[in-house]
Amino acid sequence: MSRLLFAANWKMHHAPAAAREVVRAVLARHRPQPDRELIFYPPAVSLGVVVEEIKGRRDAAAGVQNVHWEPKGAFTGEISAPIAAAAGAVWALVGHSERRHKFGETDAETGKKVRAALAAGLKPMLCVGELIEERRAGRTEEVVLRQLAAGLADLDAAATARVAIAYEPVWAIGTGVNATPADAAAVHRVIRGWLAQRTPPGARAAILYGGSVNADNAAALLAEDELDGVLVGGASLEAESWLKILAAPRATR
Numbered sequence: 001m002s003r004l005l006f007a008a009n010w011k012m013h014h015a016p017a018a019a020r021e022v023v024r025a026v027l028a029r030h031r032p033q034p035d036r037e038l039i040f041y042p043p044a045v046s047l048g049v050v051v052e053e054i055k056g057r058r059d060a061a062a063g064v065q066n067v068h069w070e071p072k073g074a075f076t077g078e079i080s081a082p083i084a085a086a087a088g089a090v091w092a093l094v095g096h097s098e099r100r101h102k103f104g105e106t107d108a109e110t111g112k113k114v115r116a117a118l119a120a121g122l123k124p125m126l127c128v129g130e131l132i133e134e135r136r137a138g139r140t141e142e143v144v145l146r147q148l149a150a151g152l153a154d155l156d157a158a159a160t161a162r163v164a165i166a167y168e169p170v171w172a173i174g175t176g177v178n179a180t181p182a183d184a185a186a187v188h189r190v191i192r193g194w195l196a197q198r199t200p201p202g203a204r205a206a207i208l209y210g211g212s213v214n215a216d217n218a219a220a221l222l223a224e225d226e227l228d229g230v231l232v233g234g235a236s237l238e239a240e241s242w243l244k245i246l247a248a249p250r251a252t253r
């Protein structure tokens with residue numbers, strides 16, 4: 001059975017002390033389960049304490065919210081994939097909608113970041129998703145496939161299979177309006193179909209849904225066989241709500 005991924009994107013929240021407190025509270029009450037993996041994406045300065053707190057928990061990993069594509073150099077304020085890996089990150093988010101739409105990250109840059117993450121031995125989690133205007137114009141599939149093609153450019157089939165995809169419709173992030181389970185599953189099927197042609201036969205891509213997932217809607221979303229996990233912002237910040245999401249039953253495959 002493939003593992004469900006529960007990824008917590010803390011964005012610009014939780015200094016080291018608060019990060020330690022939340023991870024401790026979550027891990028104290030969430031016993032390891034063979035079918036689920038927890039991923040914490042704290043702000044980079046809190047990565048060290050998260051790595052310390054998850055030590056010994058094979059079901060938990062830490063990651064960074066962004067990486068630069070160069071391995072080192074004069075890039076003030078940036079973090080390279082090898083530095084993130086050396087600091088204990090296992091995962092790297094790439095192309096989060098806030099990076100794309102608030103910081104102007106381009107499709108081509110996401111491709112460079114995915115390749116840099118893979119080269120450093122990190123597992124990239126590439127975020128894709130359409131704006132509300134694009135959805136209304138019937139362009140969801142076109143946008144998502146364009147972002148996938150750019151983010152996964154120049155990778156062979158084995159490397160492509162190592163990248164997790166987070167489908168995060170931009171209109172659902174931080175808005176309290178989540179995609180319906182059926183709408184999320186429909187886009188996941190498009191992504192899965194595209195990936196199936198570019199990954200080794202039999203490989204199941206990990207495709208997560210993100211966008212206003214919370215304790216009340218997680219079970220309905222995860223009842224969709226298409227979802228291999230969830231990427232959660234606001235509702236992952238507090239132990240109580242995150243624990244409820246982690247307890248959501250999975251679809252029977």
Ligand code: PEP
Nearest residue numbers: 173174210211212233234
């Ligand atoms: C996110 O930051 O990736 C996200 C999905 O945020 P939220 O759960 O708050 O919508």
